[in-house]
Amino acid sequence: MNFSLRALTVATMLSAASIGGAMAQDNPMVGGAAMYADKNIVENAVNSADHTTLVAAVQAAGLVETLSGEGPFTVLAPVNAAFDALPAGTVETLLKPENKDTLATILACHVIPAKALSTDIVGMVEADGGEHVVDTVGGCKLTLKAENGGVTVTDENGTVANVTVADVIQSNGVIHVIDAVLTPASAM
Secondary structure, three states, X not given: OOOOOOEOOOOOOOOHHHOOOOOHHHOOOEOOEOOOOOOOHHHHHOOOHHHHHHHHHHHHOOOHHHHOOOOOEEEEEEOHHHHHOOOOOHHXXXXXXXXXXXXXXXXXXXXXXXXXXXXXXXXXXXXXXXXXXXXXXXXXXXXXXXXXOEEEEEOOOOOEEEEEEEEEEEOOEEEEEEOOOOOOOOOO
């Protein structure tokens, strides 16, 4: 199967008042698809046209069951364009079976083992004087900042991702859509 470089997008704004709602109108659309608060991260991501590369990568890395699990998880979901911005051949190489462990580590660096809404993130950043470091499931340290009305995430290599859609509520956590692929210091 031929996979193109594409970025992942899985997060949109949801007000605190509607967090308990399961209907699609309570969540923003992502990649042209409704996102349902009563469906898990994988069930929603497969419907997003902006996350086809991410979904292919999650499948190739064997993480479907994990991300369908109870959680809670905060997933920073790169859009297809973020994957497209990687050097030519990177995604295709990572999707090969022999690179499954590396791919799984990279993807796990996009997963925080807690449910962190944008208001939680901004609160942590403010409490820490302008930036807050979080550990991911993949062992990466990400630096979160809140500036100019937006949130950025910086990986160990200095790659900065902007949160483009925040607070897409899932049954097992929350998704924030980002515009760059994050990697551990040793991966790329």
